[in-house]
Amino acid sequence: MNQKVYNFLLSLIPFAIYVGVTLVVYSVFAIFASAVTHDVKEAEEFVNRYLLHLTALVDAILIPVFYLMWKSDRTIYPLKKTNMPLFTWSILAIIGASTCVGLNYLLGMFMPQTILDTYDNASEVLWNKNLQWLSFAAVVILAPMCEEMMFRGLIYTRMRVVLKAPFTILISGLLFGFYHGNALQFIYAFLLGLILAYMMEVYHNVWAPIVVHASANLLSWFLTYIVTIPSDEGKMLDYSILIGTLMVTFAGLFGIVLTKIKTTNKSKSEEKHE
Numbered sequence: 280m281n282q283k284v285y286n287f288l289l290s291l292i293p294f295a296i297y298v299g300v301t302l303v304v305y306s307v308f309a310i311f312a313s314a315v316t317h318d319v320k321e322a323e324e325f326v327n328r329y330l331l332h333l334t335a336l337v338d339a340i341l342i343p344v345f346y347l348m349w350k351s352d353r354t355i356y357p358l359k360k361t362n363m364p365l366f367t368w369s370i371l372a373i374i375g376a377s378t379c380v381g382l383n384y385l386l387g388m389f390m391p392q393t394i395l396d397t398y399d400n401a402s403e404v405l406w407n408k409n410l411q412w413l414s415f416a417a418v419v420i421l422a423p424m425c426e427e428m429m430f431r432g433l434i435y436t437r438m439r440v441v442l443k444a445p446f447t448i449l450i451s452g453l454l455f456g457f458y459h460g461n462a463l464q465f466i467y468a469f470l471l472g473l474i475l476a477y478m479m480e481v482y483h484n485v486w487a488p489i490v491v492h493a494s495a496n497l498l499s500w501f502l503t504y505i506v507t508i509p510s511d512e513g514k515m516l517d518y519s520i521l522i523g524t525l526m527v528t529f530a531g532l533f534g535i536v537l538t539k540i541k542t543t544n545k546s547k548s549e550e551k552h553e
Contacts, residue, residue: 283441290437293345293429294454301337308333331410331417338421345428349485352436363482367538371478371487374531375494378474381524382467383499388517390463411504419500423492427475430455432485435476444480451476471495474532481539 308329312322326333407414430451439447455472456465475488 286441287438290434290441293348293433294458296344297337297341297425297429300341304333304337304340331407331413335413335417335421338417338425342421342425342428345425345433349428349432352433363484363487367535368490370531370534371490372494374474374528374535375491376498377524377527377531378471378491379495379498380502381521381528382470384517384521384524386463386467388521390466408504414504415500419493419497423489423496426455426458427485427489427492430458430472431475431479431488435479439480448473448476448480474528477532478535481535 305326309322309326312325313319316322316325434454435447435451438450442450452469452472455475456469459465459468471492475491478487478491479485481487
C-alpha cells in the first residue's frame with residue numbers, strides 16, 4: 280500500500296474509535312432498555328429519551344482518550360505552536376459567535392422548509408427544554424472538546440502530513456459536515472468546519488478551534504434557552520443581522536490572516552539576520 284494512502288487511513292482511526300465507542304454505549308443501553316421495558320417500541324422510546332445523556336457520556340469517555348492520543352502524536356507530528364495573547368482568544372470567541380448567528384440566519388432564510396422541518400425534529404434531542412443544563416454541559420463543553428480533539432487535534436494534524444493545507448481543510452470540513460448527519464447540519468458544520476480547520480492550521484493549537492466551536496455552541500444554547508433574536512421572516516431585519524454577523528466573521532478572519540502574514544514575514548526576516 281502506498282505510504283500516503285496508509286497515512287491517510289491512519290488519520291481516520293480516531294473517528295473509527297468514536298464510532299466504535301458510540302455503538303458499544305448505545306448497544307449496552309438498548310439492551311438495558313429492552314430488559315426494563317420488555318417491549319421493543321417502549322424500549323426505543325426509552326432510548327430516545329436518553330439520547331442526550333448517551334451523547335454526553337460518549338464524549339466524556341473519549342475526551343481523555345483523545346487527549347492522550349493527541350499528546351502521543353506530538354512525538355510523531357510535532358507542531359510549532361503560535362503565541363496566542365488574550366486578545367487573540369477574544370477574537371476567536373467573537374468569530375465563533377458571529378459565525379453561529381450568520382450561518383443560522385443564512386440557512387434559515389434560504390433552505391427549503393422540508394429540510395428545516397427535518398432539522399427541527401433532530402434538534403429536539405440536543406435542545407430538550409427539560410434538560411437545559413445537561414444540554415449546556417453536552418453541547419457547550421463536552422462536544423467542542425471531544426470533536427475538536429478528534430477532528431482537528433488528531434485527524435487534521437495526521438492528514439496534514441500527507442496533504443497540503445487547502446485539501447486538508449476541505450476534507451476536514453466535509454468529514455465534520457457528514458458527521459452531523461442531516462442536510463441542514465451538514466452545510467452548517469461544513470462551513471464552520473472550514474473555519475475550525477483553518478484555526479488549527481494557523482495556530483497549531485487545538486484550543487484555538489475549541490474556543491471557536493464552544494463560543495458558537497454557547498450562543499446557540501443562549502438563543503435557545505435564554506433569549507430569541509427577533510425575525511421578520513426574511514425581510515430587512517433578517518438581512519441586516521445576516522450581513523452584520525458575516526461581516527464580523529470575515530473581519531475577524533481577515534485580522535487573523537493579516538497577523539499570520541506579518542508573523543511569518545517577521546520570522547523569515549529574523550532568520551535571515553541570524
